[in-house]
Amino acid sequence: MPEEKLTIEHLELLYPRFKKMRSPISEYSFSNLYLFRRIHDYKVIHDGDIFIKGVSYDKKNFLMPTEDLRSSDFGKLKKYLARADFLFPVPEEWLSIFNKEEFDVSSMDSESDYMYSTDKISSYRGSKLHKKRNLLKQFLALYKYEACPLTNERLSDARIILDAWQESTRESRDDNDYYACGEALELYEELILCGGIYYAQNQPAGFIIGEELNSETFVIQFAKANIKFKGIYQYMYNTFAKILPAKYKYLNFEQDMGKEALRIAKSSYLPDIMLKKYRVSLRANA
Template sequence: MTLRVDVNVSGGVSAGEPLALAHAARVAPLLAERQAGQGERAIADLSFANLWLFRRAHDYRFCDGPWPLIRGRAYDGQRHAIPLFPLGEAPPSVLRALLAPGECFFPLAEAQALALPPARFAFSASRDDADYLYRAQAFVDYAGAGLHNKRNLLKQCLAAHRLHHAPYTPQHQPLALQILRDWLQEKGKQAGEADDLPCQEALQHAPALGLEGFISWADGEPAGFVLAEPLQSGVCVLRFAKALARFKGLSQALFSHFAQNYPLQFGRPLDWLNFEQDMGLPNFRRTKLSYQPQALLHKLRAVPR
């Protein structure tokens, strides 16, 4: 694919071009620079894999140039720009010129927002956008306070079913797609609903996108999978987790296996798990809170005053 130079639209604001896999070589290092040093406070959104997989939902468009950014639309409809440069290096006049009317800079970690002059930008955060952060060790056996129900579900699953796990590879894609189809059917969803399309692409392009995880069988039947992305040293974002509901406690078993076996299998430490945001969906919020997060990572929006 040949990348073109962006043309400007009204007001000199670049419309960019739809985010594509061909942009990875340019965009991924810029995102990594923005996340450097954030540790477990790094927000889940800022990886090329995440942005590309959810490009349809957010209408992401890459705008290259001396001040590169990605334009998109948040789940609540807010138009925004993701800066791919250090905000503190751009003059205030440039920052304002980069934003189209009604746009904001988003999502910003707190450390990134500090680079913007508060006299020129107003900041806000939505609870719906906040990432859920957990200590990985808590998932190994659910020994922590408030996790007794998860511990019981894990024990029930291990007692009732014979589980087998293997590192996910593209050779497992047909089995994983069948799990995904069965999961959609259990949830009463049609093909293309929920995160069906992004999940399919993640399964297809996992190595290229830096996604790692496990596929699991229960009683010899393909039953679940977990795909995660290393975000910082010792930090993984859980991008996709599918467990068939007919195997009670399988979700807890998949998380436990991942937390316990990831370091040995993939040769990297695992101290923290990020479960991303709940998007304001009540069921997502209840489920993610039930795992007793250590922290919620808020993502700021910066609007010119």
């Protein structure tokens, strides 16, 4: 199968394919693939059909489709799968096409996307989210604040925030998404991203970067803040949810990658949906 390393030039090929899929799964985004291309060693396979070849966090080789597989040629699909450990990420609505005699299906909790109703994040309504409401109230009371669109003129402020965030984390830059986020700022327009930037006491305090996945889902790919401003994350999420167009019913906060700190933080906002992503592999005797 002819393959080549994923580059920015593949945007023209892949961006419209993912949009046509209309999937709420966070991986079905060109910017996601491009920004994490080194971690996953992404390659584009051209063989009549187009697949993305990658390496998972548990060091397995996978193939990622770039179109709905429900109308695929299964003979060709099995040929592709023979050269990888599994297909990924397969949405639940596709599973019925894979018969149990030929395919094994599995999933990992660490790969599931955290999905929240936009209404929930824009209101923090209910007793279980009272801590989020309290932190938001404290932020609003403590600081002079301002919310702005993240535009080219404000990207330098976002880089200041990114560096402040890095200084506060216990991870090295090689073990987190610092470099991917920095590249997202560098290629903000080219990757067709959008977001907001937030100020406290006239200082850059936090920013959000994301994009539309489908007509009702917006994915937050990066949310970085200077935690010296108490309640900054609760303020950012709440404010961003309020200004999103009404058509976006859900915010996708992506997966936790098995990191306990991320699991705790994302679970604390009470996800409405844990969006499973399935691995589909070819049985040895198929």
